[in-house]
Amino acid sequence: MVSIAEKATRLQELHAAPELLLVVNVWDAITAKVVAETPGTQALATPSHGIAAARGYPDGEVIPRDEMIAEVALIVRVAGDLPVTADLEAGYGDPGGTVARAIEAGAVGCNLEDQMKPLDESVKAVEAAVAAAQSAGIDFVLNARTDAFLRAGDRDPEEVLADAITRGRAYLDAGASNVFVPGKLDETQVGRLVEALGERKVNLIGVPGSIPLATAQKLGVSRVSYGPFSQNVALTALAKLAEDVYAGGGLPADMRKLN
Numbered sequence: 065m066v067s068i069a070e071k072a073t074r075l076q077e078l079h080a081a082p083e084l085l086l087v088v089n090v091w092d093a094i095t096a097k098v099v100a101e102t103p104g105t106q107a108l109a110t111p112s113h114g115i116a117a118a119r120g121y122p123d124g125e126v127i128p129r130d131e132m133i134a135e136v137a138l139i140v141r142v143a144g145d146l147p148v149t150a151d152l153e154a155g156y157g158d159p160g161g162t163v164a165r166a167i168e169a170g171a172v173g174c175n176l177e178d179q180m181k182p183l184d185e186s187v188k189a190v191e192a193a194v195a196a197a198q199s200a201g202i203d204f205v206l207n208a209r210t211d212a213f214l215r216a217g218d219r220d221p222e223e224v225l226a227d228a229i230t231r232g233r234a235y236l237d238a239g240a241s242n243v244f245v246p247g248k249l250d251e252t253q254v255g256r257l258v259e260a261l262g263e264r265k266v267n268l269i270g271v272p273g274s275i276p277l278a279t280a281q282k283l284g285v286s287r288v289s290y291g292p293f294s295q296n297v298a299l300t301a302l303a304k305l306a307e308d309v310y311a312g313g314g315l316p317a318d319m320r321k322l323n
Contacts, residue, residue, distance in 0.1 A: 066145040072172035072202040075147035078106055078287075079205060079242055080264050084280055085287040087149070089294045091115045092135065096142040098322050108143050110136055112151040112175075113292040123292075129156040133165050140170030149173030149205060151291075154181075160192035164200065173205030175244055180215045183231060187238050194239035205242065207267055207287075208235035213247030225253055229260040242267050242286055251275050251283070258284045269293075 066074075078085045087107050090096040091114035099105055113123040115135045121127040136150045150171040155162045159176060166174055176193055178186035190208050197204030212228035232243035243261055246269040254275060257266045263284035268274070270290045280288055308314065 068167070068170060068172060069202045071145070071147040071170075072204055075107055075149065075173050075205045076203050076241065078147075079267075080286075082264075084277060084285060086277070087287065087289045089114060089151075089290050089292070090139060091118050091295055093138050093142045094323050095294075095298070096139040100143050100146055105146065108139060108146055108148045109289050110139055110148070110150045111291045111295065112153045114295040115151075117292070117295065125153045125156055129162060129165070132156075133162075133169050136166060136171055137169035147172045149175070149207065151175045153177055154179050155189055155193065159189040160196040163193040163196040163204070163206075167197065167200045167202065167204065172202060173207060173241075175207045175209050176240075177209040177211055177244075178231060178235075180211050183234060186231065187234050190235050190238040190240050206240045207242045207244045208232070208238075208240035209244035209246065210235070211246070213245060213249065216247075221253075225256060229257065232257070232261045232266075236261065236265065244269075246291070247271075248273055249275070251279055254280065254285065255283050 085106065087109040088099050089109045089111040090099050091111060096108055100108060112132065115132055116123050116127040119127060119131055140148045148171050150166050152162050152166060152174045154177050163174060176189060190206065193206055197206065210228050210231040212224050212231060216224040228245050232245070235243055242265055244267040245257060248271050249268065254268065264286040266285050267287040267289065268280060268285055270288050270293065277288060
């Protein structure tokens with residue numbers, strides 16, 4: 065049985081390795097089992113949106129923290145020796161306490177989003193999360209997320225990129241392991257982020273129209289995850305089944321028995 069400290073170290077190694085880390089997000093026990101048993105899986109990640117949706121809540125820290133942590137704990141149990149990183153949104157008003165709870169549940173990494181709050185406030189949240197991890201005595205992977213691109217609106221793209229870099233540097237200086245910059249970024253933007261923040265320090269999300277994984281690898285990106293999109297792929301398959309059944313069809317020929 066791999067210890068939580070060993071899982072944390074392993075997750076840090078995966079982020080620092082020259083090979084791009086790919087994580088397909090899971091939101092409950094059965095999705096964790098399916099992805100964990102898929103060849104090539106090295107770590108699991110949870111999506112806050114996906115877990116909230118599966119439990120009947122909208123995204124945005126509406127789900128009670130206890131319910132989110134309970135799902136993370138279940139996924140950790142199913143994951144076995146694989147490290148699990150959890151999406152903890154903005155920390156539910158208590159970043160340090162929420163990270164401590166996630167570590168108690170067995171998570172060895174997390175996303176912590178800034179929601180474009182004032183920079184000093186966001187830095188304090190990162191510092192609180194780092195302090196909680198240090199108190200737990202593990203090499204926790206804190207993936208500090210900036211929503212600069214997600215909340216860009218009509219701002220000049222150059223200003224948005226500069227803001228993301230400023231925030232990313234501040235979070236790394238505060239002890240974050242990596243910086244997560246979700247959004248539909250082009251190759252030039254990703255390259256400039258990596259140049260400014262460091263190789264194997266920038267994490268991206270896979271969205272429709274994202275740069276190819278090979279390009280992300282070449283540019284020095286650390287990790288690509290898929291957030292709520294993996295759940296949407298699964299739900300699309302379910303919706304298609306319902307449509308086919310109602311049209312007189314049946315199960316798809318390529319269905320696999322996975323549970």
